[in-house]
Amino acid sequence: MNRKIIILGGIGAGLIAASIIDLIDDMELLGFINESEPIGKELGDFERKFKVIGRDKDIPEFLKDECTYVFSAFLDMKNKEASYNRLKKLGIPEEKFINLQHPSAIVPKGYCKVGHGVMFAPLSQLSPDTTVSNNCILLPNSFLGHNSFMDEFSSIATNSVVGAHVHIGKGVHIGSNATIREKVKIGDFSFVGMGSVVLEDVPNNSVVVGNPAKILRTIKN
Incomplete structure (x- = not known):
């Protein structure tokens, strides 16, 4: 029986x-839950398009079907903490979040611990003991x-490299082509700008940019 995904x-x-x-093979995409686009609108510019099928309030009805699961694609760079709080407010059981792994992604089986609702896009890679x-x-x-x-709720963008023994806090976003030195700690809800080279710890709620990365501003929620 196919797993149905929203x-x-x-x-x-x-x-x-x-x-x-x-x-x-055993997954079927039902559509998108979206608060800003009209219900019924098709998302996607080319051949593959997917409809907006509901709002946040409709999620419990979809999840009455035991074969239906959820993937969160919330990536609001302007305020990840607000997106995190929105997701938590929905109260979706963690076991209903589906993991998605592209065939080209490298996730060493038995060597890593992976939670629920995680996406490994093409050519993404984990080292052992992550x-x-x-x-x-x-x-x-x-x-x-x-x-x-x-x-939880953190993201690493395209072509970024995170070194060994790094602690990435909750709700962090690491921008494209960034490099994070080994043994660095990045605080909760912080943002690493694209192309940045992070050599020192980053406090919570900070935007850092540059090479070497410096604090540009504090994120106020």
């Missing part, structure tokens, strides 16, 4: 998730070094 959010990470679901918590997203060609920890 995606929370919109295009971007949502369509990457949809493209992975297309490759998995932990990836619930609702994290590793975008194409991203790398997480050995003995590193990624707390």
Whole structure:
């Protein structure tokens, strides 16, 4: 029996998730839950399009079907803490979040701990002894070094490299082409700008940019 999937959010990470679901034989994408687009609108510019099928309030009705699961594609860079709080407020049981792994992603079986609702996009890679918590997203060609920890609702963008023994806090986003030095700690709900080279710990709720990365501002929620 096919697992039926609904995606929370919109295009971007949502369509990457949809493209992975297309490759998995026992998964069927029902559509998107989206608060801003009209119900019935089709998302996607080319041949593969997917309809908006409901709002946040409709999720409990969908989940009455024991074969229906959820993937969260929330990636609001302007305020990840607000998106995190929105997801938590929905009260979805963690076992109803589905993991999505592209066939080209490298996740060493038996060597890593992976939570619920995690996406491994094409060519993303984990080293052994890494932990990836619930609702994290590793975008194409991203790398997480050995003995590193990624707390829930965090994301690593395309072509970024995270060294060994790094602690990535809750709700962190690491921008494209960033490099994180080994043994660095990145605080909760912080943002690493694209192309940045992080050599020192980053406090909570901070935006860091540059090479070497410096604090640009504090995120106020």
